[in-house]
Amino acid sequence: MAVPLPAVAERMNNPKNPVVFFDVTIGGQSDGTGSFSIYGGSQFADENFQVKHSSPGMLSMANSGRDTNGCQFFITCAPCDFLDGKHVVFGQIVDGMLVLKKIENVPTGANNRPKVPVLISQCGEM
Template sequence: MRLVQPLVVFGTKVWLCRHHHHPATVNPAVFFNMTVHGEPLDHISFKLFADKVAKTAENFHALNIGDNGLRCKGSCFHRIIVGFMCQGGDFTGHNGTSGKSMCGVKSDDESFILKHMGPSILSMGNAGANTNCSQFFTCTAKTEWSDGRPVVFGKVEEGMNIVEAMECFSPGMAEPPSSSLMLTTDNSNKFDLKVAPW
């Protein structure tokens, strides 16, 4: 099966196979083009570990291309803790209290085979066992105490400096800050990071 040119759909880079409509890459990439106050920052590119946690990776992938009408468009990074992580993806409540998976409101933990080994790890945000939805977080440090609870499903490939810079918006806060970072989509279907007044 021959791979043809890459297609960018809603911020997700996938390789299309001739005569097929599904990604041919084992571990697809998802990226966000970032801005703050309308000023371009750069992009964050995530590699999804679909070969290890296929359902969890597919959930994140689907929510970023808008499958089934559900998508992370307009969601914010509602929880930013210095030396730990930046969390977002609550596209229903916009404050960390909710979210949906592509299978419904919540989905089960798929596997804990992957660990929170250091900065750049992409993991599910949850409220306990088997409560995965659309929320995710990116580690800014090694967080081994998280192992066996949230499911690790990817890592930052490019733009870790942007994730680290996000910590400055909410130093040490565990609650939603007065200004939070928001993901929106423009007409070219690129993801933007903007500061939203809460």
């Protein structure tokens, strides 16, 4: 279960497999080109950079530069301080880190794409 910060309850340090992060695609644009916003339009501004990418399980907005957030996000699998100040952290996994580890260990092929489909469903709604 992922919850919005500041309800951060779990911190994990020293991951065995220092994979940086994996991308999450919602809907049909699996090539990374699609973007839409619940605020209207395709992009919205950065909120703040107060929360850092300090541990595995951080949920953060994917973007192509300042104030270009849309609907894409990623989940860190290790501390990623190089992302601080560039990507807004909006939540953290507090239950289900084992699921994250299982996804992290799915074999990948060309372009680091999973060799088998990974589907996350029935995990919440807006």
